[in-house]
Amino acid sequence: MINPRQTEKKTILVVEDSPTQAEIVRRILSREGYEILLAKNGMEGLEAAQKHRPDLVVGDIDMPFMDGYRMCYEIKTDDNLQEIPVLLLTKLGDSEDILRGLASRADWYLTKPFNKEYFVRKIKDLLQSNGKSSRALPSSFTQKFQLPSNQAEFQRILTILLSTYENAFHINQDLILTQKQLELLNKNLDDKVTERTAQLEKAQKQLIASEKLAGIGTLSASICHEIKNPLNIISIHVQLLLRKFESEPEMFDPLTKIQVEMRRIEKILNQLMSFVRTAEPDPRFLAINHELEETLGLMRKDLISSNIEIENNFCADLPKVLADPDELRQVFFNLLINARYSMKNGGRLTVTTERVTKNQQYSARISLSDTGCGIGPEHLAKIFQPFFTTKPEGEGTGMGLYVCKNIIEKYGGSLIVQSGEAKGTTFIIDLPQTHS
Incomplete structure (x- = not known):
């Protein structure tokens, strides 16, 4: 069922097949002053987006009729909807999830269960950044040389890498805090041994999940390397084309712009690889x-x-x-x-x-x-x-x-x-x- 929209508020469409999860998200966002629309699956969510044009879409992944990946892809390939930010609530547990995430073109990804404050902050960030555009070269030029027309593909890959690492970062911070609290409790054991043992078992399960998340950083770095390989090949061909068209400004100038942008992408990749480095810090x-x-x-x-x-x-x-x-x-x-x-x-x-x-x-x-x-x-x-x-x-x-x-x-x-x-x-x- 779709709730009525009030135009004076930012409107967020929540697409979630679980009534419990939908109510949790609705309450969190309503307290922040947003108007909430609800949809029970990807098909209904897509129809609601086309009808109401919300300011942002929050969607689950596993849903009947149409999953979150497909819904997001349909929104992002619709000329009338593609500027609407989409946040997917996902597990991002392995490379297959990440590849599907890349294909869906979502603006951000959040693992469940999520931290409420972090969730609200990301919602505000996405609403503030709505309407961003990419600079594109003429399509005839990019078709002739089979080069990317803008940085959207690279930006999407960097976004999922960054959101994956940032999710792991915040969850690991919570787990580290939990572990320290348990160590303190173990030093002051009293009559609540049974209760505290249960807490320890819960923390151990969380730490196992943390080990899986720790591998995401390595995977992110690996994907960065995979991006740099075709980037280097494109760079070589651009240099060859620069030599060929050195005396033709109408071709030389756009090629120069491509070379500058490719160097910028490489710089971003290097910084991202440094950001997700797997080396342990030495406090x-x-x-x-x-x-x-x-x-x-x-x-x-x-x-x-x-x-x-x-x-x-x-x-x-x-x-x-x-x-x-x-x-x-x-x-x-x-x-x-x-x-x-x-x-x-x-x-x-x-x-x-x-x-x-x-x-x-x-x-x-x-x-x-x-x-x-x-x-x-x-x-x-x-x-x-x-x-x-x-x-x-x-x-x-x-x-x-x-x-x-x-x-x-x-x-x-x-x-x-x-x-x-x-x-x-x-x-x-x-x-x-x-x-x-």
Whole structure:
């Protein structure tokens, strides 16, 4: 049964054959102020999308008459519906699931059972990014040389890889927290042995599921390699065509654009492979001031040559934090690169550390402030989203700040930004104190 739509609210179509699951999703989204339409299978969901044109579709995979993959594909190949974001609730447990996910062209994938806050955040992200377009070359040109007309295919592959890894990341964080809670309970065993044993058995089942998810990172890296192989072949042919049509601007210029975009895709793939690396991090008790000084040492000459003054205000009794030094320096390095980019005509970079109290716990706060061009209010809410960048085409991938935020949150911290157009930018990192 389809619920009536109220035009003053964002409308979300929920396609779910399980009445219980449909009611859970409906309640979560209704509390966020969305108008909800309900459909019981993929066929009914497609008809509802054609009739009501919702702002977003949330669909299950396993449904009668028409599954979620097929429904999503039909929506994405319909000229009147293809701009509607689609989020699929899926298992993504093996390579077959991932290949079907790629073919369906969904905008994001979420594993069940899902974290409510993460689910709501993804819904908001998808609604905000609605209407994005891809740049395409003339169809006659791409048909003549059998080259991709835009980056949509690569972007879809990167999206499923990123959503797969991010789902695993959030689930693993919950499992790690559960494991630590169980270890604490085991140290204080009392009369609730039976109840706690049951909790342990449940956690063991979750950890088995976690091992399966851990393999997704390896699979993601493998798929990245598979993408790079045909990309290299295309690159070689483009170089040959550039030589052939060097004296014909009408052919040479589009070929040059293809070459620039292919280099950008390769850069995105390299960053994604780094993001899903299977190497285990090596967390240690770190002195933040030392890590900042090491990173600034690498950047100092470059900053000074760009007419940027550096001011350090370091707190002497800063609490130590537990983190991987390479990952932490990667965060500092990315933020320093952004600061330098925003001060093309020179300026001042102020790096400050201080001891603060958050949630009745000491934290180390790192602030990096520049006097650059700043970030407009229309961009502030999006800068931590993957693939979002304000830099000119070819100069940024939109992955740097997304990776930084994930690294900081992995160690229980937070990364926020304060900025205004022509008022400079300040990035603030808070990392909780860890006792050795």
